[in-house]
Amino acid sequence: MGRVEELRDQTVWKSDPHTQVKHLVYRHYLQCWMAKILQTFPEATIVDAFSGPGVYSDGPAGSSIVVAKTFLEHTAHRRFGRLNLICLEERPDRVEELQRQFTELPQSPQLKVSIQPPGAFAEQQARLASLAHLGRPETPVLWLIDPFDLKSAPFTSIRQCLGGPRDEVLFTLFTNELHRFCQRDGFDKTMTGYFGGTHWQTAIAERRAGTRKEAFAAAYQQGLQDLGLFTGGFGIKISNQSARYHLILATHSEAGLKCWAPVTWKLDSYSGQGASADTADAPSLFDEASVVDRLDVALRAHAGTEQRWETLSSEAARLNHMDKHLRKVLDHLAAQGLAIRVDPVKARTAWPEGSTVRFYAPDDVADEAS
CATH class of the missing domain: 3.40.50.150 (Vaccinia Virus protein VP39)
Structure with a gap:
């Protein structure tokens, strides 16, 4: 439907x-x-x-x-x-x-x-x-x-x-x-x-x-x-x-x-104002094979759910990644609309410890025909 x-x-x-x-x-x-x-x-x-x-x-x-x-x-x-x-x-x-x-x-x-x-x-x-x-x-x-x-x-x-x-x-x-x-x-x-x-x-x-x-x-x-x-x-x-x-x-x-x-x-x-058509081609860590590829795939699998920071941090550790890698991947997913911090409302950083993240699939963010 x-x-x-x-x-x-x-x-x-x-x-x-x-x-x-x-x-x-x-x-x-x-x-x-x-x-x-x-x-x-x-x-x-x-x-x-x-x-x-x-x-x-x-x-x-x-x-x-x-x-x-x-x-x-x-x-x-x-x-x-x-x-x-x-x-x-x-x-x-x-x-x-x-x-x-x-x-x-x-x-x-x-x-x-x-x-x-x-x-x-x-x-x-x-x-x-x-x-x-x-x-x-x-x-x-x-x-x-x-x-x-x-x-x-x-x-x-x-x-x-x-x-x-x-x-x-x-x-x-x-x-x-x-x-x-x-x-x-x-x-x-x-x-x-x-x-x-x-x-x-x-x-x-x-x-x-x-x-x-x-x-x-x-x-x-x-x-x-x-x-x-x-x-x-x-x-x-x-x-x-x-x-x-x-x-x-x-x-x-x-x-x-x-x-x-x-x-x-x-x-x-x-x-999404930080990623525009003018900056989409700018080089980044994600333009080539990256050490965080496995974590990127793992986080995308959470589409349709909310996850606590503790769960995500534990998952990253099991994949041999640190929290700084987790935050980098979340930044990448957020730029595509695939990850949104829903709690807390106010925070000094994008992904603080204790936060809750909701994940979406690419189909959820696909724009309508314009």
Whole structure:
């Protein structure tokens, strides 16, 4: 079954490395946002407007669970004010699974989870905004908008999410689909609704896939900036492929950008920006027969699983390799999107002792036709 069919037909579907990178962005940003907002205000809200079932079939947590865990595991959470987490999902079967996933989490009086009845974001936005602000427009609200398609999150809905003075949006912009479909007959109306205007057309002049996708991201940010908002963008891509999609931050305050900038720098190596078409031919240890070939093969065999550092280190030792060889191979696999550190969120090095690594197969990172 293909990924499109999985998303359409199954309650729970398999994760992919792009999703893991996106959730790392979420976790990094939430660490900072929570520390700033929840130690300043007595109460704040996060709305996960496309919650999904809360878990992937191969084990990783979904976005709502990521938010809750980030709160519960935050080193400063005992000093936090109250966090209201509002979750919306359109399909009843996924709502039921999401409810089940939350029952497995520890309870905290500082965290209130409100799973809404099944509903569509564009139809429920006004009601969600009312719930999120608690009757006070100044209540800080962070919206996570990660739709399945272009039509589910029109620009008018995104703009409405930013109605309060302390509202922020973290939006998934489908730049790959925009590049592929922007010149299809009759698609211009969808594009204009998605961008809130015709300024998207400036990107069409770009012919290269990567350049055009970046232009679409810039155009979307410009539409938000025209509303007087501060914005940031981050391309979610693997290896030297162009971005599959972009995460766009919209905020009323420069303080939001103070949290955003460190995220993009910390996750640069995860996004594949360190390996581009311009540097792909550069010589490296892996261009010739290497002493780490056997370890490379062994680690690739972990595709589809998460492995603790202790297990990987032991495996490397059995193959007569040291930890420095293990880290070198993990760097090589990460550049291809085949290895992602999923824990800890913050670390001084890419592969610290005690870390957890998720592995993927080459088919998992294969880009769609562009």
